[in-house]
Amino acid sequence: MKINSLKSIGIRSEFLFFDHIADITDKDEYLVVKTPGNPKYISGNFLLFPTPPKEGDLNRWQDLFKKEFKGDANIRHMKLVWDGIDGNIGVSEPFFREGFELESYQALLASSINEVKTLNKYP
Numbered sequence: 001m002k003i004n005s006l007k008s009i010g011i012r013s014e015f016l017f018f019d020h021i022a023d024i025t026d027k028d029e030y031l032v033v034k035t036p037g038n039p040k041y042i043s044g045n046f047l048l049f050p051t052p053p054k055e056g057d058l059n060r061w062q063d064l065f066k067k068e069f070k071g072d073a074n075i076r077h078m079k080l081v082w083d084g085i086d087g088n089i090g091v092s093e094p095f096f097r098e099g100f101e102l103e104s105y106q107a108l109l110a111s112s113i114n115e116v117k118t119l120n121k122y123p
Contacts, residue, residue, distance in 0.1 A: 047068060
Protein backbone atom coordinates (compact mmCIF):
# COMPACT_ATOMS: atom_id res chain seq x y z
CA MET A 1 0.00 0.00 0.00
CA LYS A 2 1.63 3.22 -1.14
CA ILE A 3 1.00 6.65 0.40
CA ASN A 4 0.69 8.31 -3.00
CA SER A 5 -2.10 5.85 -3.91
CA LEU A 6 -4.34 6.95 -1.01
CA LYS A 7 -7.72 8.31 -2.11
CA SER A 8 -8.26 10.56 0.90
CA ILE A 9 -6.53 13.92 0.49
CA GLY A 10 -6.98 14.42 4.25
CA ILE A 11 -4.99 11.31 5.10
CA ARG A 12 -2.40 12.07 2.42
CA SER A 13 -1.89 15.56 3.84
CA GLU A 14 -1.36 14.14 7.35
CA PHE A 15 1.54 12.12 5.96
CA LEU A 16 3.32 15.40 5.18
CA PHE A 17 3.78 15.73 8.96
CA PHE A 18 4.32 12.04 9.62
CA ASP A 19 7.30 12.07 7.25
CA HIS A 20 9.12 14.16 9.86
CA ILE A 21 7.99 12.54 13.12
CA ALA A 22 6.98 8.97 12.34
CA ASP A 23 8.35 5.68 11.16
CA ILE A 24 6.13 4.48 8.32
CA THR A 25 6.32 0.86 7.22
CA ASP A 26 4.56 -0.45 4.13
CA LYS A 27 3.29 -3.99 4.78
CA ASP A 28 1.68 -4.23 1.31
CA GLU A 29 -1.85 -4.77 2.68
CA TYR A 30 -1.58 -1.95 5.27
CA LEU A 31 0.71 0.79 6.58
CA VAL A 32 2.16 0.92 10.07
CA VAL A 33 2.63 4.43 11.46
CA LYS A 34 4.69 4.76 14.65
CA THR A 35 5.92 7.83 16.47
CA PRO A 36 8.63 6.33 18.68
CA GLY A 37 9.33 9.70 20.26
CA ASN A 38 5.72 9.99 21.37
CA PRO A 39 4.15 6.55 21.89
CA LYS A 40 1.14 8.02 23.71
CA TYR A 41 0.23 10.08 20.62
CA ILE A 42 -2.85 8.14 19.55
CA SER A 43 -3.09 9.82 16.14
CA GLY A 44 0.55 9.01 15.46
CA ASN A 45 0.50 5.30 16.24
CA PHE A 46 -1.92 3.35 14.08
CA LEU A 47 -2.51 0.94 11.23
CA LEU A 48 -3.92 2.22 7.94
CA PHE A 49 -5.86 -0.12 5.67
CA PRO A 50 -6.83 0.56 2.03
CA THR A 51 -10.53 -0.26 2.47
CA PRO A 52 -13.22 -0.21 5.18
CA PRO A 53 -13.51 -3.32 7.34
CA LYS A 54 -15.13 -6.42 5.93
CA GLU A 55 -16.68 -9.38 7.72
CA GLY A 56 -14.01 -10.97 9.92
CA ASP A 57 -11.65 -7.99 9.93
CA LEU A 58 -12.14 -7.14 13.61
CA ASN A 59 -10.01 -9.98 14.95
CA ARG A 60 -7.54 -9.84 12.06
CA TRP A 61 -6.99 -6.07 12.40
CA GLN A 62 -6.68 -6.30 16.18
CA ASP A 63 -4.13 -9.12 15.86
CA LEU A 64 -2.13 -7.11 13.33
CA PHE A 65 -2.10 -4.08 15.64
CA LYS A 66 -0.96 -6.20 18.60
CA LYS A 67 1.78 -7.75 16.46
CA GLU A 68 3.03 -4.41 15.11
CA PHE A 69 3.02 -2.62 18.48
CA LYS A 70 3.97 -5.51 20.78
CA GLY A 71 6.70 -4.77 23.25
CA ASP A 72 5.78 -1.11 23.64
CA ALA A 73 4.13 -0.78 27.05
CA ASN A 74 3.35 2.89 26.35
CA ILE A 75 0.91 1.98 23.58
CA ARG A 76 -2.36 1.57 25.48
CA HIS A 77 -4.71 2.34 22.64
CA MET A 78 -5.65 0.73 19.35
CA LYS A 79 -6.22 3.00 16.38
CA LEU A 80 -7.30 1.45 13.09
CA VAL A 81 -7.77 3.71 10.08
CA TRP A 82 -8.96 3.04 6.56
CA ASP A 83 -8.74 5.03 3.37
CA GLY A 84 -11.84 6.24 1.61
CA ILE A 85 -13.69 9.26 0.32
CA ASP A 86 -17.28 8.02 0.08
CA GLY A 87 -18.22 7.67 3.76
CA ASN A 88 -18.42 3.88 3.57
CA ILE A 89 -17.84 2.49 7.08
CA GLY A 90 -17.91 -1.13 5.99
CA VAL A 91 -18.73 -3.83 8.54
CA SER A 92 -18.11 -1.68 11.62
CA GLU A 93 -20.73 -3.09 13.97
CA PRO A 94 -18.35 -5.70 15.47
CA PHE A 95 -15.89 -2.90 16.23
CA PHE A 96 -18.59 -0.86 17.99
CA ARG A 97 -19.52 -3.88 20.11
CA GLU A 98 -15.86 -4.12 21.18
CA GLY A 99 -15.90 -0.48 22.29
CA PHE A 100 -14.30 1.16 19.26
CA GLU A 101 -15.51 4.63 18.34
CA LEU A 102 -15.81 5.91 14.81
CA GLU A 103 -14.12 9.19 13.95
CA SER A 104 -14.83 10.71 10.58
CA TYR A 105 -12.85 13.54 9.08
CA GLN A 106 -13.51 15.97 6.31
CA ALA A 107 -10.88 17.75 4.26
CA LEU A 108 -11.25 20.82 2.12
CA LEU A 109 -9.69 20.94 -1.31
CA ALA A 110 -9.35 24.13 -3.30
CA SER A 111 -10.30 23.96 -6.94
CA SER A 112 -8.26 27.09 -7.62
CA ILE A 113 -6.11 29.58 -5.77
CA ASN A 114 -5.65 33.31 -6.12
CA GLU A 115 -2.23 34.77 -6.68
CA VAL A 116 -1.14 37.05 -3.86
CA LYS A 117 -0.56 40.59 -5.19
CA THR A 118 0.98 42.06 -2.05
CA LEU A 119 2.27 40.59 1.14
CA ASN A 120 1.31 41.81 4.59
CA LYS A 121 4.13 43.65 6.30
CA TYR A 122 4.80 43.10 9.94
CA PRO A 123 6.63 45.62 12.09
